Amino acid sequence: MSGLEWLAAITSALGVWLTGRRTVWCWPVMLLASVLYGAVFAQDHLYADAALQAVFAALALYGLWCWLRGVEESGQVRIATTTAQTLLRDTGITAVAGLALGLALRAITDDPMPLSDAGLSAYSVLGQIWTAKRYRACWVLWIVVDVLYALLFVQRRLFVTAVLYAAFIGLAVQGWRQWRGVEAHTP
Template sequence: MSLLELAAVLFSAAGVWLTGRRTVLCWPVMLVASVLYGAVFWRAHLYADTALQGVFAGLSGYGWWNWLRGVRDAGTVQVLTPPRGVMVRGVMLSGAAGVLLGVGLQRWTDDPNPLMDALLSAFSILGQVWMARRYLACWLVWLGVDVLYTGLFLVRGLDLTAGLYAAFVVLAAYGWMQWRACEKPL
């Protein structure tokens, strides 16, 4: 464990907790976490996850802007349910993108788990986009992704990060329950 990894863990945990509470402040906190984790993953040769942190940093701006538009008087954002077709297309596109990225990582990098790294990155982008759009289903994506990331990070020797992702599973369940209580169809 390094101080860099510890800082990334703390910012990430705070960001996910704030997200579950539907607080707009989650986005700048997640931006800092993304920058820190970009460096952690680069050092661990998890290149798809490194690039993912760059995507997350960009999506933090989008999420922040989108959530500011959806804030209610109580200071929390409105939760939405997308049409089924949006959800199916998102899952299919993420799966295809993950496989293509995995093939590229296998061929051109020394990533020790290219397909898993790529698929988890692709589905993380889906989860982040759906979170930015305030879709309840984002928490289901995060539950699956976080369980699998916990195992990947244990294999890569990132024990503190694996512990964080195990905690993310609990936080995702919490977020699901909190958001489900205020969901509205599109």
Template sequence: MSLIEIFGAVLSALAVWLTSRRSMICWPVSLAAAGLYCWIFLKARVYADAGLQIAFSLYVIYGWQHWRQMEKSDGRICVRRPTSRTLVNGMLCGAAGSAVWAFVLARFTNDPNPLMDATLTAYSIVAQCWDTMRYRETWLLWIMVDSTYVGLFITRGLYPTAILYAGFVLLAANGYRLWKPESSSRPSSILPS
């Protein structure tokens, strides 16, 4: 356990809490947390998650811009409804990403559990994409992913991070409760039909 890991955990928890509140400040806080965790995960040989932090940073930059364009006059962000097809496509993309990334990790790194690392990384990217698009379902996917991450981080000796991700599960449940789509919002898709 290091001071950097504790600070990264605090920033990450704050970022998720701010996201659940649909606050624009979530984006710079998320960017700082992703940078810290990239370094932490590299040191712990959780390579897919280190790469995931880079992907998160790109999504943060995109999401920040996207949310700013969708901000309502009261400063809140409108929650959208995805189509069933969008949800299925997201799950299929996660499965494909898991397979490819697991192969790369198993072949080219000393990752002790490449399949779990790859699967969690792929579905985290899907959840982050759904978050950027303001889909309420992002929180359900985060609950599943973060619950599994708790066990992974315990096996790697990243106890503050395991506690953080247990907290993420609670924050995601609260985010799901708070993110209610507008009654007039129609289902939308991020992938071409």
């Protein structure tokens, strides 16, 4: 790992930790992490991953905007509830988008696991959107995505990154617990 990659990983972990603490500062940190990882991936010629970081940077700005509208007097962000119908709709749309992207990657790239890469990328975007919308369910999605990413990185022999994603699993479990009992109905 390069110094830049270490900085990106630490910044990303800090952003996830701050998200669990329900502070709007998570979003500027996540924006910085996206920029740093974008540079890491661009240096390694991983252009699709670099482009995904641009999407994450835009979603960090969206998340900041959403969370600034939900700050309580305590300084923490109010958690929103959602319906099972919304969760099912969003996961279904994401499955279709991930499949379409995976088929495109299989047709035009030499990606050895295009459906896995595309599906995990699509659900990562959904995770960011749900986090921005302050849905507690985002943590369950992050746990699943991070477990699958960790397994993918082990299979690809990217052990340091696999360990980072294992740490993300722990942070997501912590976030789930910290957001328990603080959900409020959205207007």
